[in-house]
Amino acid sequence: xxxxxxxxxxxxxxxxxxxxxxxxxESRAVRMATSAQTGGLRVASSARxxxxxxxxxxxxxxxxxxxxxxxxxxxxHAELQEDDANVFLMRRNVHRLEKGLSMRPRRPVFAKDYILxxxxxxxxVVDAPERSAESSAESLxxxxxxxxxxxxxxxxxxxxxxxxxxFDKCPTPTGSGEAGERIPYKRNLxxxxxxxxxxxxxxxxxxxxRWFEQKPVPRDLLDKAFGIASLSPSACNRQPFRFIVxxxxxxxxxxxxxxGGTIGWKHQIPVMVAIIGSLDAFYSEKDRHVIYIDxxxxxxxxxxxxxxxxxxxxxxxxxxxxxxxxxxxxxxxxESYERPVxxxxxxxxxxxxxxxxxxxxxxxxxxxxxxxxxxx
Numbered sequence: 001x002x003x004x005x006x007x008x009x010x011x012x013x014x015x016x017x018x019x020x021x022x023x024x025x026e027s028r029a030v031r032m033a034t035s036a037q038t039g040g041l042r043v044a045s046s047a048r049x050x051x052x053x054x055x056x057x058x059x060x061x062x063x064x065x066x067x068x069x070x071x072x073x074x075x076x077h078a079e080l081q082e083d084d085a086n087v088f089l090m091r092r093n094v095h096r097l098e099k100g101l102s103m104r105p106r107r108p109v110f111a112k113d114y115i116l117x118x119x120x121x122x123x124x125v126v127d128a129p130e131r132s133a134e135s136s137a138e139s140l141x142x143x144x145x146x147x148x149x150x151x152x153x154x155x156x157x158x159x160x161x162x163x164x165x166x167f168d169k170c171p172t173p174t175g176s177g178e179a180g181e182r183i184p185y186k187r188n189l190x191x192x193x194x195x196x197x198x199x200x201x202x203x204x205x206x207x208x209x210r211w212f213e214q215k216p217v218p219r220d221l222l223d224k225a226f227g228i229a230s231l232s233p234s235a236c237n238r239q240p241f242r243f244i245v246x247x248x249x250x251x252x253x254x255x256x257x258x259x260g261g262t263i264g265w266k267h268q269i270p271v272m273v274a275i276i277g278s279l280d281a282f283y284s285e286k287d288r289h290v291i292y293i294d295x296x297x298x299x300x301x302x303x304x305x306x307x308x309x310x311x312x313x314x315x316x317x318x319x320x321x322x323x324x325x326x327x328x329x330x331x332x333x334x335e336s337y338e339r340p341v342x343x344x345x346x347x348x349x350x351x352x353x354x355x356x357x358x359x360x361x362x363x364x365x366x367x368x369x370x371x372x373x374x375x376x
Contacts, residue, residue, distance in 0.1 A: 064325050065339070069288045072279025072337035085124040088238050088281035093118035094143045095237040097150050102184045108155035115150075115163045122147060123170045140173035142182040149183045202307060207355040209312035210265045212347030217247065217271050221309045222346070228305035229298040240281035241295040241341060244274040244332060258328050259316035259343040270347035274328075275299055279337040295341035306346060316343040 277291025
């Protein structure tokens with residue numbers, strides 16, 4: 001609608017229309033309408049049934065999220081029923097085994113309720129890794145090593161003995177890797193590769209850069225930064241996200257127009273990265289927010305890594321606006337269970353350009369020690 005109006009009216013008419021709209025926002029009628037809306041929201045938020053009714057009858061804000069969560073659940077459970085290789089289940093369960101192996105004291109028998117499930121999904125993945133997109137030798141060796149260590153240390157038990165028999169019949173993953181090297185280990189606490197002062201300097205240096213030098217960004221540098229992003233914490237090590245990278249000028253122009261906030265500077269972005277969350281990594285609605293948490297953690301690591309390589313970035317907010325979501329789904333070719341988490345502009349920073357100072361909130365406002373707790 002905005003584009004249609006701009007095409008029909010002159011620039012002067014558009015400015016007058018915008019001024020009239022701003023004046024109308026300050027009118028008494030709008031203030032009364034806003035007050036009534038606030039009252040309605042208070043009523044709707046006063047009880048869960050009213051909140052449910054509000055979003056079921058009066059608002060469509062959560063419909064896309066509901067559909068995406070259900071589509072992810074449907075795919076996750078369908079893969080299990082159809083005897084497919086669900087790599088997210090394998091990653092989650094192997095990481096659960098790691099936590100059990102690291103427990104102090106370690107139980108002689110643990111993971112009894114999911115070990116056979118873990119062995120079966122591992123067998124499917126290692127037999128046909130291309131079905132799960134987990135063809136990485138490192139990931140399969142990690143699963144093999146952890147399972148091998150698990151069966152080495154657990155006590156005899158009918159369920160575990162049966163699972164061990166199934167595992168012993170599985171082929172060893174092909175590719176590089178030494179047996180037993182990817183199991184829980186003791187960290188070297190005397191090694192400090194980066195000091196606090198160095199990290200602080202890096203954090204201060206990193207700022208949202210919107211003006212870049214017009215030269216290509218080598219893909220090997222981007223991949224180095226993505227490698228660091230992959231080391232970020234992730235719930236049960238599932239890593240339910242992927243990066244879509246655009247470094248072709250024509251494709252960048254389209255991708256950079258998807259997020260808001262790029263008007264006026266998107267024309268000179270050298271690389272545009274879309275971080276996409278995948279809701280088919282989860283078996284329950286309770287994990288529906290993990291794609292945003294894990295994706296954001298990876299994005300921050302990626303941003304810091306770029307700075308060490310002489311590159312900079314600007315994280316572009318992705319508010320949940322239905323029209324934007326529809327366009328992103330179409331342009332990026334997303335599945336129904338995938339959601340954009342955020343976009344990032346990347347490039348060599350223009351040395352002559354300025355960046356926002358961005359004063360941060362006071363520590364005393366952001367941090368509280370030992371606040372009073374209420375009994376549950």
